[in-house]
Amino acid sequence: MMQFKKQQFSKLWQRFRMQGLPVLIVLGMVAPVFAEEKCEPVDKKRIKIEGYISKSYRKQRKQVFKEFAEIGSTRVALRVYPMGETSKVIAVGRCVPAYIAQHIIKKSMEYSTGVESLVQQQFVHTHWVGVGVTMFDEPSQQIVSAEQVQQLLKQDISDEEFHVLYRKLSVPNELVPYFGLKVPNVKTAH
DSSP: OHHHHHHHHHHHHHHIIIIIHHHHHHHHHHHHHHHTOOOOOTTTSOEEEEEEEOGGGSTTHHHHHHHHHTTSSEEEEEEEOSSSOOOOEEEEOTTSOHHHHHHHHHHHHHHSSOOOEEEOGGGSOTTEEEESOOSSOGGGEEEOOHHHHHHHTOTTOOHHHHHHHHHHHTOOOSEEEETTEEEEOTTOOO
16 A cells, blocks of 8 residues: 555656646746836826825815826825824835825825835835825834935936835834734745
8 A cells, every 4th residue: 555655656746847847947937027017107007096184184185185186197096084193104006106106205294194104015006006004014014214205205316216215115124023022024025
């Protein structure tokens, strides 16, 4: 019986080496191509702005939503936060042009509680910006200072420079608190 199982395993292993391994190698070479797809221009694929504004702007919400959309090439799907203060988190996709991202950051500083955390771009759709969003847990974010936010708002920064800086500032800590301990952060995307 044991001899029969060894023969079956040997045949399966040989079959995998002959058929399965080449498929995995080809997928390994092709996968990076799909991961680094080109960004579609905003005239073909608009930027979606989602999230929350502060409750204190409830009566002016239509005007506030228009201000977010005045930059153009965007779709605004904001809501009034139903309780207390909005989250101080912003998330910017890798295909969002710098001028649009900067406009949204400025408006979110004005109409939400501010910007104190950035979400890693690996967790965000390419043509999406989240304002005051609560869907990302703390290990996928990085706290930033007001000076770092101002670096993102620099005049005449190119799209590439903006996203390089954003990715640099949004790298989360390697260790995160977990029930009083510091454990490795599983939300660090490489």
